[in-house]
Amino acid sequence: MTGLDLKPMLKPRSVAIIGASRDPDKVGHVILQNYINAGYSGKIYVVNNKADEIMGIKAYRNIRDIKAGIDLAVIAIPAEFVPDALEDCGKAGVKTTIVVSGGFAEIGKNDLQERLVQVARKYNMPTLGPNCLGVMDPRSRIDTLFLPTYKLSRPSVGGVSFVSQSGAVGSTILDLISSEGFGLSKFISYGNAAHIDEIDVLDYLMHDDETKVVIMYIEGIRRGREFLEAAKRISRVKPVIVLKGGKTAVGMAAARSHTAALAGDAQAYEAVFRQAGFIIADDISELLYYAKIMESEVPPAGNRVAIITNGGGAGVLATDAVGMSGKLKLAELSKKTIGSLAKIMPSLVNVRNPLDVAGDADEKRYGSALSLLMQDGGVDMFLVIALFQTPGADSKLAARLVDLKQKMEKPLVVVSIGAEYTKMHRIIMESGGVPVYDSPVDAVKSLAALYSYYTLRKARSKSNV
Amino acid sequence: MTGLDLKPMLKPRSVAIIGASRDPDKVGHVILQNYINAGYSGKIYVVNNKADEIMGIKAYRNIRDIKAGIDLAVIAIPAEFVPDALEDCGKAGVKTTIVVSGGFAEIGKNDLQERLVQVARKYNMPTLGPNCLGVMDPRSRIDTLFLPTYKLSRPSVGGVSFVSQSGAVGSTILDLISSEGFGLSKFISYGNAAHIDEIDVLDYLMHDDETKVVIMYIEGIRRGREFLEAAKRISRVKPVIVLKGGKTAVGMAAARSHTAALAGDAQAYEAVFRQAGFIIADDISELLYYAKIMESEVPPAGNRVAIITNGGGAGVLATDAVGMSGKLKLAELSKKTIGSLAKIMPSLVNVRNPLDVAGDADEKRYGSALSLLMQDGGVDMFLVIALFQTPGADSKLAARLVDLKQKMEKPLVVVSIGAEYTKMHRIIMESGGVPVYDSPVDAVKSLAALYSYYTLRKARSKSNV
Numbered sequence: 001m002t003g004l005d006l007k008p009m010l011k012p013r014s015v016a017i018i019g020a021s022r023d024p025d026k027v028g029h030v031i032l033q034n035y036i037n038a039g040y041s042g043k044i045y046v047v048n049n050k051a052d053e054i055m056g057i058k059a060y061r062n063i064r065d066i067k068a069g070i071d072l073a074v075i076a077i078p079a080e081f082v083p084d085a086l087e088d089c090g091k092a093g094v095k096t097t098i099v100v101s102g103g104f105a106e107i108g109k110n111d112l113q114e115r116l117v118q119v120a121r122k123y124n125m126p127t128l129g130p131n132c133l134g135v136m137d138p139r140s141r142i143d144t145l146f147l148p149t150y151k152l153s154r155p156s157v158g159g160v161s162f163v164s165q166s167g168a169v170g171s172t173i174l175d176l177i178s179s180e181g182f183g184l185s186k187f188i189s190y191g192n193a194a195h196i197d198e199i200d201v202l203d204y205l206m207h208d209d210e211t212k213v214v215i216m217y218i219e220g221i222r223r224g225r226e227f228l229e230a231a232k233r234i235s236r237v238k239p240v241i242v243l244k245g246g247k248t249a250v251g252m253a254a255a256r257s258h259t260a261a262l263a264g265d266a267q268a269y270e271a272v273f274r275q276a277g278f279i280i281a282d283d284i285s286e287l288l289y290y291a292k293i294m295e296s297e298v299p300p301a302g303n304r305v306a307i308i309t310n311g312g313g314a315g316v317l318a319t320d321a322v323g324m325s326g327k328l329k330l331a332e333l334s335k336k337t338i339g340s341l342a343k344i345m346p347s348l349v350n351v352r353n354p355l356d357v358a359g360d361a362d363e364k365r366y367g368s369a370l371s372l373l374m375q376d377g378g379v380d381m382f383l384v385i386a387l388f389q390t391p392g393a394d395s396k397l398a399a400r401l402v403d404l405k406q407k408m409e410k411p412l413v414v415v416s417i418g419a420e421y422t423k424m425h426r427i428i429m430e431s432g433g434v435p436v437y438d439s440p441v442d443a444v445k446s447l448a449a450l451y452s453y454y455t456l457r458k459a460r461s462k463s464n465v
Numbered sequence: 466m467t468g469l470d471l472k473p474m475l476k477p478r479s480v481a482i483i484g485a486s487r488d489p490d491k492v493g494h495v496i497l498q499n500y501i502n503a504g505y506s507g508k509i510y511v512v513n514n515k516a517d518e519i520m521g522i523k524a525y526r527n528i529r530d531i532k533a534g535i536d537l538a539v540i541a542i543p544a545e546f547v548p549d550a551l552e553d554c555g556k557a558g559v560k561t562t563i564v565v566s567g568g569f570a571e572i573g574k575n576d577l578q579e580r581l582v583q584v585a586r587k588y589n590m591p592t593l594g595p596n597c598l599g600v601m602d603p604r605s606r607i608d609t610l611f612l613p614t615y616k617l618s619r620p621s622v623g624g625v626s627f628v629s630q631s632g633a634v635g636s637t638i639l640d641l642i643s644s645e646g647f648g649l650s651k652f653i654s655y656g657n658a659a660h661i662d663e664i665d666v667l668d669y670l671m672h673d674d675e676t677k678v679v680i681m682y683i684e685g686i687r688r689g690r691e692f693l694e695a696a697k698r699i700s701r702v703k704p705v706i707v708l709k710g711g712k713t714a715v716g717m718a719a720a721r722s723h724t725a726a727l728a729g730d731a732q733a734y735e736a737v738f739r740q741a742g743f744i745i746a747d748d749i750s751e752l753l754y755y756a757k758i759m760e761s762e763v764p765p766a767g768n769r770v771a772i773i774t775n776g777g778g779a780g781v782l783a784t785d786a787v788g789m790s791g792k793l794k795l796a797e798l799s800k801k802t803i804g805s806l807a808k809i810m811p812s813l814v815n816v817r818n819p820l821d822v823a824g825d826a827d828e829k830r831y832g833s834a835l836s837l838l839m840q841d842g843g844v845d846m847f848l849v850i851a852l853f854q855t856p857g858a859d860s861k862l863a864a865r866l867v868d869l870k871q872k873m874e875k876p877l878v879v880v881s882i883g884a885e886y887t888k889m890h891r892i893i894m895e896s897g898g899v900p901v902y903d904s905p906v907d908a909v910k911s912l913a914a915l916y917s918y919y920t921l922r923k924a925r926s927k928s929n930v
Binding site: 030103107150152164167255322324349387 | 490515567568572611613615616618630631633634635636637644669682684710712714715717719747776777779781782787789817819855885887901903904906
């Protein structure tokens with residue numbers, strides 16, 4: 001491990017909240033409340049320089065009064081008081097700190113931020129922020145977010161870690177993850193990256209066994225060369241998906257006034273991400289699509305896709321998307337597969353790829369078609385379109401697809417488009433480990449990302465680059 | 466009106482269902498049930514050659530036995546019997562028919578389809594299909610879809626008409642529209658386009674006052690020159706958004722076996738759509754995004770966008786999207802606007818465009834900022850990012866945005882990203898006529914489509930092309 005050790009921050013046995021407040025409108029109140037709500041089982045200490053007790057918990061005037069080992073101090077007080085509070089943390093032997101307060105370099109107060117960094121370095125005390133949302137780890141029930149749970153649904157436990165420079169983008173994506181079919185390992189919002197930066201975070205997550213996939217929102221990086229090295233290291237063992245804010249001249253100017261990031265030249269960034277083997281997302285939605293497939297899918301053996309659909313037009317759109325992907329192609333079914341399919345499909349079904357099993361297809365017809373196609377060595381991955389508006393599609397179909405997926409050693413994604421009835425079936429499939437998309441284009445893009453990532457990783461592991 | 470008259474099909478005073486059945490698994494049963502459920506107030510007749518009564522309604526053995534004026538006959542019987550049933554309709558003086566049955570040109574039975582066309586022509590009886598879902602008109606409560614309402618939520622009444630060659634794409638999009646912030650005028654699924662084709666439909670919708678916007682899913686057109694003329698005619702008076710299936714060689718082959726469409730050369734189609742002034746969508750989601758903005762927004766005076774956000778990163782992403790759109794640009798705020806904003810915004814707020822009103826912004830801060838920006842002549846449209854995870858954003862903010870939007874003569878779209886709490890607020894805003902998007906990229910694409918459509922339309926009306 002080359003970077004700063006973040007374990008005491010993400011798996012703390014004790015947490016002190018500096019600036020905890022009994023005023024429900026204050027950040028320090030919401031953070032304390034969220035710790036209590038999340039069921040954090042470690043020791044919680046409360047620091048407030050004006051109170052003796054907050055929400056039933058004894059309050060200390062200064063963290064140095066606590067006289068106990070503290071793994072993490074969360075600091076939520078006005079910027080001007082932060083360096084002194086941090087100094088107190090250092091003197092008290094606190095292992096790590098998170099400064100959620102804003103009012104530093106992002107509004108031009110570089111001196112104040114520099115004082116913060118000096119204290120963090122002096123005590124060798126990994127410090128996250130300032131101007132950040134902090135961290136969340138659903139396993140250790142750490143949650144320093146100062147956003148109430150009724151506004152921001154918390155994700156379930158899973159294998160995706162999310163690293164965000166921006167607090168707002170971070171919180172909206174966390175909220176979206178809560179309704180997606182995958183769970184969260186860690187959330188780390190690092191804001192101005194004054195002390196702990198993206199390199200430390202990547203190095204930590206690379207070695208974190210709970211993290212299978214990393215998604216990142218990033219506005220700028222400072223240590224370019226070291227970043228590329230860290231990025232290459234992690235890409236060799238787990239997929240990293242990145243969304244860059246500040247890709248245009250106007251966007252870069254906006255990023256500068258947001259996280260004080262030097263957003264730099266967009267093409268240079270893209271080159272770095274590509275060299276690193278990162279998967280590049282162009283929108284928030286793409287971050288999530290790619291995370292979903294990367295978390296649940298095995299590496300494909302090749303790029304040949306078989307499409308099964310109960311809606312002709314959706315099959316045409318998916319086929320177009322394969323044709324336009326530039327990476328995938330339609331699998332050519334073997335003569336044996338075609339012969340066997342012809343025997344079991346109704347006469348109206350035209351046996352080809354895409355295979356339109358017709359609007360009245362039920363779980364039996366899907367099941368027998370997929371079982372045959374699974375054995376065709378010319379098929380590397382499956383795109384199954386299951387439109388639940390049709391007469392034959394119901395929860396038995398959803399369950400059958402989960403069942404087949406679990407028996408399969410090839411990637412399989414499902415496309416199901418629609419409102420309430422469809423959403424219910426998406427939940428059945430996603431909780432069974434099947435990634436479900438609501439557009440053929442997004443599903444194909446995700447399969448292409450899966451194929452590209454593993455192809456590159458394999459090539460690199462051979463050439464040892 | 467040059468094409469076939471579709472009014473008796475969409476506003477029928479009487480409907481006969483040929484092939485109505487008491488077997489709940491039969492298409493004819495579901496169609497009849499849906500008519501009853503939808504509350505259709507005209508006269509319903511039932512034709513079944515084996516029954517005297519179906520679901521409490523007297524059944525006729527043959528449509529010719531009815532001896533009453535019939536505006537629309539819906540035919541749901543096996544393909545081989547369709548031409549004779551159509552002949553009976555002609556003899557009975559039926560005004561229009563819909564053939565939902567499949568088993569014609571799409572599986573190579575061109576002769577059977579040709580017979581159908583001959584009968585339709587002989588009686589000058591506009592006939593939709595075969596191999597189609599039929600039509601829906603929530604105003605006249607016409608609903609020939611043979612998909613149960615619990616599986617496919619029906620949209621509310623509105624100004625968007627949707628024309629689909631494919632039944633499955635049609636039904637999934639209808640289902641999606643039911644949960645979007647806009648309503649439906651007409652749904653027309655025309656399948657094999659044997660008699661009524663897309664040209665007849667466009668000409669009808671052009672003159673239909675209930676239709677403000679048309680969205681189309683199309684796999685192929687046959688009468689190219691006439692199509693272009695019809696497309697140009699309608700584009701001059703209302704926006705048409707088109708999604709083409711069969712854009713690649715593999716997709717075209719798939720389309721051929723789906724709706725018997727000669728999907729033709731993709732670039733040729735794109736050229737036709739562009740010449741026609743159509744808005745081109747690349748995915749199902751884009752069809753809906755564009756429909757939403759086109760239905761609710763006024764033409765913009767120019768392409769200068771002001772962005773207001775309570776989340777810095779989301780503002781950066783929106784700014785990037787504007788920079789990459791190639792069509793829009795960031796508005797330069799006037800000195801007067803900047804001076805006035807500086808007076809009323811908190812000191813942490815950096816007065817610029819994008820305007821980050823900060824994470825604690827409430828409806829008052831948004832309201833005062835927007836009120837000032839509305840008066841700036843250098844701003845043509847607004848992109849308001851309202852992240853409801855933040856402490857200051859609640860239903861008062863949603864209501865305030867609706868209120869300001871209604872006072873405004875410039876386009877305004879909102880971006881709100883998140884799960885349940887956010888969705889609740891989307892509903893408040895969308896039911897107040899504010900288009901809401903869940904990604905900055907999609908919102909910017911939609912504003913760009915709005916600007917491009919009206920710019921082209923204005924240029925054409927001047928040059929009289």
